[in-house]
Amino acid sequence: GAGVSQSPSNKVTEKGKDVELRCDPISGHTALYWYRQSLGQGLEFLIYFQGNSAPDKSGLPSDRFSAERTGGSVSTLTIQRTQQEDSAVYLCASSLRTGPSSYEQYFGPGTRLTVT
Amino acid sequence: LAKTTQPVSMDSYEGQEVNITCSHNNIATNDYITWYQQFPSQGPRFIIQGYKTKVTNEVASLFIPADRKSSTLSLPRVSLSDTAVYYCLVVGYNNNDMRFGAGTRLTVKP
Numbered sequence: 001g002a003g004v005s006q007s008p009s010n011k012v013t014e015k016g017k018d019v020e021l022r023c024d025p026i027s028g029h030t031a032l033y034w035y036r037q038s039l040g041q042g043l044e045f046l047i048y049f050q051g052n053s054a055p056d057k058s059g060l061p062s063d064r065f066s067a068e069r070t071g072g073s074v075s076t077l078t079i080q081r082t083q084q085e086d087s088a089v090y091l092c093a094s095s096l097r098t099g100p101s102s103y104e105q106y107f108g109p110g111t112r113l114t115v116t
Numbered sequence: 117l118a119k120t121t122q123p124v125s126m127d128s129y130e131g132q133e134v135n136i137t138c139s140h141n142n143i144a145t146n147d148y149i150t151w152y153q154q155f156p157s158q159g160p161r162f163i164i165q166g167y168k169t170k171v172t173n174e175v176a177s178l179f180i181p182a183d184r185k186s187s188t189l190s191l192p193r194v195s196l197s198d199t200a201v202y203y204c205l206v207v208g209y210n211n212n213d214m215r216f217g218a219g220t221r222l223t224v225k226p
Contacts, residue, residue, distance in 0.1 A: 035214075042216060042218045043160070043203065043219075045215045048214050055212045103150060106162070107160050107161070
């Protein structure tokens with residue numbers, strides 16, 4: 001079956017522009033997660049959705065970052081007024097999260113964002 | 117306080133068994149321990165999950181002591197292709213903290 005997909009795969013933008021990153025989770029997965037990873041660094045948690053609600057937004061780096069999820073499926077991460085330090089790979093993951101055997105997160109291929 | 121603590125890096129040789137330990141002192145009763153593997157330019161991939169004692173699958177074993185404050189991922193007979201970063205993550209239904217630790221960079225040498 002289809003895995004988690006993300007688009008675009010690569011995005012180059014100028015400093016100060018807004019960008020939207022999209023994540024399509026695995027069908028039926030209620031939980032959706034956004035992370036970012038700078039070159040050579042570990043995973044930085046950004047936000048987690050359970051259904052359409054986000055119990056934890058504390059990982060968003062600044063108020064320039066926002067995310068939404070509609071219909072319990074597709075999610076969009078928006079970065080306003082991009083800065084060079086926003087350059088990173090943005091990873092999305094989804095999971096069933098309905099019981100002990102369903103915490104496994106399935107990751108997408110990521111969106112590589114470069115802010116020039 | 118970090119949620120999980122792992123060694124930054126480890127070296128091994130082909131054919132050896134590798135054990136990577138993760139500390140999670142604040143684990144809650146309903147939490148599970150999961151481990152992920154990440155190769156360069158790829159998203160992490162789930163390896164194994166456990167709650168207590170020992171879990172084994174075709175890839176690895178996971179050892180969890182009775183107090184559950186740590187866990188050890190065991191990779192039998194590693195090969196060069198096991199060179200990757202390994203992360204542990206504590207998860208649970210009432211646990212919304214999805215912060216991975218810094219991970220352990222394993223390098224397998226010929």
